[in-house]
Amino acid sequence: MPELPEVETVRQGLRQLVLNKKIRKVTVLYPKIINGDTNIFIETLEGLTIKEIGRRGKYLIFNFDDGISLVSHLRMEGKYFVRQTGDEIEKHTHIIFEFTDGKQLRYNDVRKFGRMELVKTDNINDLKSLKKLGPEPTKTDFSIEDFTNKLKKKNKMIKPALLDQSLVVGLGNIYVDEVLWMSKINPQTIAKHLEKNEIIILHDAIIAELSKAVKAGGTTIRSYTNAFENSGTFQFDLNAYGRTGEPCRRCGNSIEKIVVAQRGTHYCPNCQKVK
Template sequence: MPELPEVETVRRGLIKLVQGRTVKKVTVLYPKMIESDLTEFVTQLTGKKILTVDRRGKYLLLRFSGDLTVVSHLRMEGKYFVQPQTQPLEKHTHVVFDLDDGQQLRYNDSRKFGRMRLVQTGQENDLKSLQKLGPEPFAPEFTVDYFAQALHRRKKAIKTALLDQTIVTGLGNIYVDEVLWMTKIHPETPANHVTRSEITALRQNIIAELQRAITAGGTTIRSYTDAFRNMGEFQFALNVYGNDGHPCPRCGTIIEKIKVGQRGTHFCPQCQKVE
């Protein structure tokens, strides 16, 4: 599933490709992908201009004229890209926006898990899925004090706590494994056992690691590509994720893989010990 760096990279690409373009036609080939009224989705977006693209956690917010916003979650395999209208549709393309420059903004999703919802701009925060999200990692409110209070209210494993999106949003399996390794915290450590000094370092590592991943265009493990259909490059900088059986870059101990909260989890048994 695309995490914050991948979604942010897609957002930036879409701004370059479609900002200012007017939608001439909307075609939905897989109606279940639209969570709001399908007829309204098509008719209300036709003739509207794409003003910008925002992001909240792992959600894209496509802003249209007429105070309309499409809330889009890519889920496991969702991708946006732009192609000429004359180019045949690729397999797994499910939503198509014909633009006024002869191009099409296409949403492609091999697993059909992605979802879109049309709302009035400003009402997206009323959606339950967005209401529960914690602060953005780069937001001023993501302070050490806030982070410490949030973690110390939870007894679940720190890996699970960071994945649930309510403490801080945007982190997924890849980056949680990486930042816990960077901070030398075992993924099964109860969240309320993490010390304040560890929390301070963990917060700094979350911010730094996500920023580095954005700069690298995200991480491509299976099929992620950005809006220009380019693969990310941060997979070449991963220290533990996907590297089980290989030496830890820090101490040389063999990296192990276990299940934490039903999620595959990579860690160094020497650098990261349960507290």
């Protein structure tokens, strides 16, 4: 699943490719991608212009003129790319936004898990999927005090706690493994048992790791590509995720893979000891 760095990279690319383009026609080939009435979705968007593309956590937000926004979640394998009108439609293309300049923005999704929903821009923060989200992982938004207070109420392992987007947004399986490795915290540690210094280190690692991954264009493990259809490069900088059996870059012991909260989890048993 694309995590925050991948979604942010897609957002930045889309801003270069489709900002200020006017939609002439919308074609929905797989209606289940749309939350709500498909006909209303089409009728609302045709004739509108993309004025800005934002992001909240792992959600892309297309802001149009006329006070309408489209909230899009890529889920496991959703992708956006631009084609010329008349180009062959690739397999797994489900939504096509045709612009007045002859180009098209196409949404492609092998698993069909992605979702799109229209909402009035003024009411976007009331959308159920966005309302429950925690802060963005930045120094200005992500408070150590708030993070500490929330962790102290979590009687669950730290790995699933971090996957819960109400603590801080943007972390998925890859980056949770990475920030826990950076912080020397075992993924099975109960969140509320973390000490103050561990929480500070973890907090700072989350901000640093996600920022670094954005600069690298995200991580490509299977099929992720950005809006220009380029792969990310951060997979070459991963210290734990996907490195089962390889030496830990900190101590030399082997990275192990276990299952935590039904998720494949990579860690160093020497550096990240169970408390």
